[in-house]
Amino acid sequence: MIATPQAALTPEFIAALREFLPADAILSHPDELLVYECDAYTIEKRSPDLVVLPSTTAEVVSVVELCARHQVPFIPRGAGTNLSGALLPVEGGVIIAVTRMNRILNVDFANRRALVEAGCVNAWVTTAAKSRGLFYAPDPSSQTACTIGGNIATNSGGPHTLKYGVTTNHILGFEMVLPDGEVVWLGTKPDQGEDVEGYDLRGAAVGSEGMFGVVTRALVRLIRAPESFKTMLGVFESVDDASQAVSEIIAAGIIPGALEMMDQLITQAVEAAYHFGFPLDAGALLIVELDGAAAGLDRQADRVIAICRKNLARDVRLARSDEERALLWKCRKRAFGAIGRLSPNYLTQDGVVPRSKLPEIMRFIKATSERFQLRIPNVFHAGDGNIHPLVLYDERDPDQVRRAVAAGEAILEKCVEMGGSVTGEHGIGVEKMDFMARQFSSADLEAMRMLRRVFDPQGRCNPHKMFPGSKRCGDFAPRKQASA
Ligand SMILES: Cc1cc2nc3c(=O)[nH]c(=O)nc-3n(C[C@H](O)[C@H](O)[C@H](O)COP(=O)(O)OP(=O)(O)OC[C@H]3O[C@@H](n4cnc5c(N)ncnc54)[C@H](O)[C@@H]3O)c2cc1C
Known part of the structure; x- marks a missing residue:
């Protein structure tokens, strides 16, 4: 079930928030909200009704409980570097940005692990560990900005994950606030060995694109730096x-x-x-x-x-x-x-093809560039067969926007046709929802929806993402034109 639209937040809702959050942790002015109208997928935009900046798990719980009482949708957010529109407030609601929860709580050198808050920037973990020859392996190219919480939600990769594996291989456990306010810990607990009591649900929640709850703390694995x-x-x-x-x-x-x-x-x-x-x-x-x-x-x-x-x-x-x-x-x-030197805007694609088919997909991208009359530079994780064509366009020209969307879709379709996937690491978000039905059977999709309902029965946590048929921003014309 998807939550009913929340046109605007009531004065009672805002007054209740003020009881447990300081004034500077509540952003409601349209100028402030503008910053949160999109992530690094800038083709679709919509401001949230409100942004909150909690500093503790207890504050996150209070916000989430308030949203539950008022049936308000909410979106967990880290640094906002997502490239597939996973943060788009399609129908408004509250963005819960965890960027103030950014501390490294403990580095346990003996057991090679670190306990960090979800808003901790990825690169800071390695900085804290390197004096003793350890590092945190997943290294998205955005690692000087993106957060561990965002990495968990998107199961981030990076240049060095070819050898070392992606985020899910390096997360021992994490604390998450469920959409009803309950706090759970999935996976290994900070004060225990690596064993997990009961079902090990961390793998199910890693990569869930912020649709299961708000991650607040994480226990990450550190490994020995290469000699x-x-x-x-x-x-x-x-x-x-x-x-x-x-x-x-x-x-x-x-x-x-x-x-x-x-x-x-x-x-x-x-x-x-x-x-x-x-x-x-x-x-x-x-x-x-x-x-x-x-x-x-x-x-x-x-x-x-x-x-x-x-x-x-x-x-x-x-x-x-x-x-x-x-x-x-x-x-x-x-x-x-x-890329700013080449174009005012770009659309990053994140397809995957079998490595042996890289020459073929690169030729197809060149042909697509000619067909849609748009430049498409490429910089990518070749060892993983994970391509990142960057479709250049100017958002002031609606026809270029339409062509950019169509070119991106043509490339992703080709990836699927070649036995690959529409995402290697950036996720589905709002951008690639329609492709899910091409890659997965309806039974697969229903199983995913059922899993999501276990965590979020009302569908209020980051709604309208990932699943085909989800609602879109009403005013998003380019995609309609592209598919016409
Ligand atoms: C220049 C650039 C380079 C990039 N390179 C890579 C790369 O090499 N590899 C790669 O994998 N990605 C890459 N990305 C994409 C992006 O940086 C990653 O997906 C990253 O993990 C997002 O982290 P974030 O903190 O910015 O999360 P956000 O963008 O804020 O959020 C991303 C998703 O995670 C959810 N989320 C965020 N925080 C939480 C939380 N605390 N609890 C629950 N859900 C949460 C959000 O709801 C959303 O669905 C790149 C992006 C840019 C702009």
């Missing part, structure tokens, strides 16, 4: 050659820590922004990072270099220092930020 790195930059004439090298590196039994690709257009934008010294005429760049025990890494690096050369790499450079390696990763991880 040594070999970070290489392969310079190729074409995306085809670079893609073939990706397949052959994996087929050779080598699992790099990261295997990332940038095409020519994005390389040019990144070079203009960060000045690494990338060759502007290269068709594609491959970043291959090997890590682990120092012994044997040289031999693996030689094999990677040989595979790149066999696939016509013009050059393979090895990072000569930690500084050069850090700069290379800065360029890769901030690539989306460089």
